[in-house]
Amino acid sequence: MMDLNLQQMYKMQNELDRRIESERGLENADLLDKKILALLVEIGELANETRCFKFWSSKPPSSKDVILEEYVDGVHFLLSIGLILPYEVPEHVHIPDDFEGEAVGAFLKVYESVTTFKNYRDDVNNYNQLMEDYLMIGRILGFTIEEIQDAYLSKNKVNHTRQDQGY
Template identity: 80%
Template sequence: MELQQMYKMQNELDRRIESERGLEREDLLNEKILALLVEIGELANETRCFKFWSSKPPSTKEVILEEYVDGIHFLLSIGLILPYDVPEYARLPEVTNENPVRAFLKVYESVTIFENNRDDVNNYNQLMEDYLMIGRILGFTTEEIQKAYLSKNQVNHARQDQGY
C-alpha cells in the first residue's frame, strides 16, 4: 500500500477542512481518536461478526470496504497530527488470528494504549498494524484498500464542495 501517497492525500483533505472551517489552530486529536473509534464500531456493525443472536448476513463486501477505509482516513489523519515519519509502503500483515471479534477487540485496545501514550510512535504503529490486520481478516487486498481509499477521498472532497 502506498502510504506516503495516502498520507499526502489525507493531508490535503485535512488542511482543506481545517481552512474552510476555521480550525487551523485547533487541536483536533481527541476528536479524531473518537471518530476512529466510531468508525471501528460502524465497521464491526457492518460485518455483524459479533451479532451471535442474529441470522442476518453481513453487509456486502463493498459496504464493508467503504467502512474500513473510513477508519484508514482517521488513522492517517491522526498520524499527520503527531507527526510521525511515514514509511513509503505498508504491507498487510499475515493473518495470525482469523477471529474478527478478537481482531476488533485488539484494535480497540490499541486505540486505548495509543490514546494514553501518544508520544510513543510504536503505539501508533501497532494501532496501524492491528487495523490493517482487520482488513486482512476481512479478505481485502492492498489494491482494494488503496482503490477504495482513493475513491472515498474523492467523495470526501465532493462533500466539502457541497457544504457537508
C-alpha cells in the first residue's frame, strides 16, 4: 500500500489559493463548483494524454513527464477542493494495492466519484474516496509517491510564477 503524506501539499495549495483569491478579489466567492468543473477538465486532459481510451488510434501516449504534469494539475484542484470544505484535511491518503482494472476503468471511477462528491459534498467520505480514486490513477500510470510529490512541488512553483506574470 502506498501512503501519501498530504500535509505539505495542502499547505502549499492553501498559500497559492489564498494568493489567487486575494489578487483576484475572490476572498468571499463560492468557487467550489468552478473547482469541481476544473477538476473534471483536468481529468479529461489527463485521459487524453494517456490515450488509454483511443482504440481507433495507433498514436502512442504522451511522454511520462507530460502525463505526470497533467496528473498533478488534477492533484492541485483536488487539494484546493479539500481546503474549501468544512472538515479536517486528511494527513495521509492510502492507495490500495488491490485494484483490479485498467486505466479506462479507473478514469470512469474517478468521474463517478466526482459526481458523487458533487451531489453529497457534506460527507467527508465522498471527498476521501475521490482522492483515493484519483491517486489510484497515478498508481495505474506507474507514478511513485516521490514522483507525484516532486511534480506537485514543481508545478506549484510554476503556478506562483504564472501569478507573478499576471496569468
